[in-house]
Amino acid sequence: MAEATLPRPDPVPAPSRSRFADPGSDNDGDSGGGGGAGRWLLRFDKAERIVHWVNAVLFGVMLVTAGILYLPPLSAAVGRRQLVVTIHVYAGLLLPFPLLVGIAGRTWGRRLRADLRRLNRWIPEDRVWFRRRGWRPERVTGLKQGKFNAGQKLNAAFTGGAILVMLATGSIMHWYKPWPLSWRTGATFVHDWIAIALFFTITGHMLFAFSDRESLDSMLRGPISRKWAKQRAPRWLAEETATPKPD
Amino acid sequence: MGTSEPLAAASAGTPIGRRVVLGMLGLGAVGIVAGGRVQDALNRFLQPIEAADPTGLSQLIPAAGGFRIYSITGSLPFERPSDYTLTIDGMVQNRLTLSLADLKSLPATSLVKDFQCVTGWRVPMVHWTGVQLSALLDQAGVLAGGNALTFDSFDGAYTESLTISQARRPDVLVAYEMLGAPVTRQHGGPVRMYVAPMYGYKSCKWLSRITVVNKVVPGYWENLGYDVDGWVGKSNGRSDAPTA
Numbered sequence: 001m002a003e004a005t006l007p008r009p010d011p012v013p014a015p016s017r018s019r020f021a022d023p024g025s026d027n028d029g030d031s032g033g034g035g036g037a038g039r040w041l042l043r044f045d046k047a048e049r050i051v052h053w054v055n056a057v058l059f060g061v062m063l064v065t066a067g068i069l070y071l072p073p074l075s076a077a078v079g080r081r082q083l084v085v086t087i088h089v090y091a092g093l094l095l096p097f098p099l100l101v102g103i104a105g106r107t108w109g110r111r112l113r114a115d116l117r118r119l120n121r122w123i124p125e126d127r128v129w130f131r132r133r134g135w136r137p138e139r140v141t142g143l144k145q146g147k148f149n150a151g152q153k154l155n156a157a158f159t160g161g162a163i164l165v166m167l168a169t170g171s172i173m174h175w176y177k178p179w180p181l182s183w184r185t186g187a188t189f190v191h192d193w194i195a196i197a198l199f200f201t202i203t204g205h206m207l208f209a210f211s212d213r214e215s216l217d218s219m220l221r222g223p224i225s226r227k228w229a230k231q232r233a234p235r236w237l238a239e240e241t242a243t244p245k246p247d
Numbered sequence: 248m249g250t251s252e253p254l255a256a257a258s259a260g261t262p263i264g265r266r267v268v269l270g271m272l273g274l275g276a277v278g279i280v281a282g283g284r285v286q287d288a289l290n291r292f293l294q295p296i297e298a299a300d301p302t303g304l305s306q307l308i309p310a311a312g313g314f315r316i317y318s319i320t321g322s323l324p325f326e327r328p329s330d331y332t333l334t335i336d337g338m339v340q341n342r343l344t345l346s347l348a349d350l351k352s353l354p355a356t357s358l359v360k361d362f363q364c365v366t367g368w369r370v371p372m373v374h375w376t377g378v379q380l381s382a383l384l385d386q387a388g389v390l391a392g393g394n395a396l397t398f399d400s401f402d403g404a405y406t407e408s409l410t411i412s413q414a415r416r417p418d419v420l421v422a423y424e425m426l427g428a429p430v431t432r433q434h435g436g437p438v439r440m441y442v443a444p445m446y447g448y449k450s451c452k453w454l455s456r457i458t459v460v461n462k463v464v465p466g467y468w469e470n471l472g473y474d475v476d477g478w479v480g481k482s483n484g485r486s487d488a489p490t491a
Contacts, residue, residue, distance in 0.1 A: 072316045076433050079318040082471065121260035157264040161271030168275060177472075181485050185367055186282030190275055 040223040041240055043147075045111045051102035052219055058098070059202060061091040066195055085174075092170050095163055118147050119156040125235070126150035135208070137232065147236035151208075155201055162194050169194075290369075314362070314370055316433050319467060324402040324453045328429070328437040333421065337397075337458035340388030347437055350423055353378045358418060358443060361490045363479045365446040365468075369487070375441045377422030381415040383457070393459040398440060398466070401455035407466035408475060409442065409449070411459075418443035418491050421454065444491035445477040 044052070065088035068078045078084065103109045103116065125143050129150035134140035140149070148156070172179050172187035179187075209216045215232075218224040229237040278285075318324075328347050335343040356379050362370045389411065396414050398407040413419070422441040423430055430436035435452025442449040448468040469475045474482035479490045 070315075072314070072433075076316040076318065076323055079321050079323065081317050081319050120262050120264035122263040123260040126260075126263075153264055154267070157267035158271070160264075161268040161275075164268070165271055165275035169279060172279065177484060179484075181487075182283040183279050184283075184484075185286055186279040188367055189282035189286040190278035194275075 039226055041226060041229055041237070042222055043218040043224040043229075044115075044222055045108075046222070047102055047105065047108040048112045048115065049219060049222065051098045051112060054098040055095070058091050058095050059198075062088065062095070063195075063199060063202065065091070070192075070195075089170070089174050092167065096167065115147065116156075119153050122150070122153060123235075126153060137212075141231070144235045145233055146239075147233050149232070155205060158201060159198070162198055166191060166194055166198075314434065315364070315366075315368060317364075318402065318452070320402045320404050323432055324400065325432055326401055326437060326453070326455075331437045333438060333454060334456045335383055335387045335459075336456070337460055338390040338393035339459050340390060341386070343383065343387050345383075347423060350378050350421065350438065353382060356417070356420060357424075358420065358441070360418070360443045361488075362450075363446055363487050363490050365448060365473060365477070365483050365485065373425065374427050375420055375422050375443075376424035377420035377438075377441065379417060380419045380421055380440075380457075381417070383421060384411070384414065384459075387459070389459055392461050395460050395463040397458045397460055397464050398451040398454060399456040399458070400435075400451055400453040402453050405451060405453070405467050406464070407440070407449055407451040408463045408469070410463060413442075413445075413476075416444065416491075444479060444489065446473075446479055446483065448473060449477045 065084050068074045068084050069081070069088060075081070102112045123146060125145050127150070128134075128143055129140055129145065132139045132143070134143070134149060135151055169187035169191040172183060173191060176184050209219070214224060214228050226237065229240075316323075331347045333343075333345045333350065335345070355376055357374065357376045359372055359374050362373045394411055396409050396411065398409075400406070409419070420441045420443075421438060423436075423438050425431075425434055425436075425439075425441075430439055435450075435454070438454050440449070440451045440454055448466075451466075463475060465475050476482055479485075480487045481489075
């Protein structure tokens, strides 16, 4: 296992190669390719960014309304229980759709599907990331990570699972008539604790995003510098560089 | 053409993400089936802590005891105790308008009973003081054909209902004290209903008016699907221990 941790020299990216030459589903050529051809890689295309930000808004609505329903001082300050419940329930029912629509498109879903595949697959370096507690980037300098680090992979898997479990438990809570009481109590129990976990994982996700402005910027605009990729995602950089240019 | 992803590179490795998702689905299913028991155990463990916690922070923990404040309008309704009046009208001989002082001059009844919400939380051993509703009905004189009551809240929106025979139970109070002190604004003060044997939504907060009518008119939450006869443990598909 330890062998995998040894930093290896990175393949030198061909300086003239730019992913932005690619006229794929997105329209980002102007946002970074033009001047410094080869200095930028497309990290997230337009479809991925839209899915991300629609999800972000929905999660925000879910957390705010959850707080109003759940914390007595907020409940008392806002009131309007039925309205808040309705907003919470419908935002929750919408939550799976951005991702489903995002991956459904033959063309526009291509990069999102590839990234989900990357998030799903764990490589030996991911174990090293956890062992070195890689959430501080300087501890994993030189580690040949892929496009996503192990923390991002775990967060993605947890959030994906949480969406499904919250959908199921929330539905039992809201349409409670067919279910035995013990299931309703159990569903409430699961829903409450996962909500608390999500509060912390989403807060953590945002703190990490703000601590790496370049990474955050790529979720807003799409491209990221080769320099960043070389430091944080060298395996991805190698993948991108090694890809034969499609015609 | 298109972003042909290096499929081989992206597919290398172990599909742990999928396993995490499937594992969460499995745990979630176990939690739905068995979580009720865990929750009950947590309740028993947390209730003494919550009762002794002056900060209220323990209310952030799911399943900890204590009241949750549900209201259906924008801000919490407010009425000065000195301005407060309760009207009893409809199919009665004498329409009554009672101030808080009027209510307090009538024979008081105190009860110590659990408060059970239909959403699952329960607060044990709550101290209530007020006037038995049956005494007020006797004073107003219910006319023949007056079979039910409608309760109105001064929040302007909430309504509730009881049959006359339910309302005449000795453990149905027009309450002005709760938890050993005047009913607070959050809990529906200055005056609220306390219908001991039924779920919390039957106990109208911020009570302003009781109207005797000829048949039950379903109240606010009842129009949204909750049972009109909200007996604790025998309605809404729940099996909680009775509170009365």
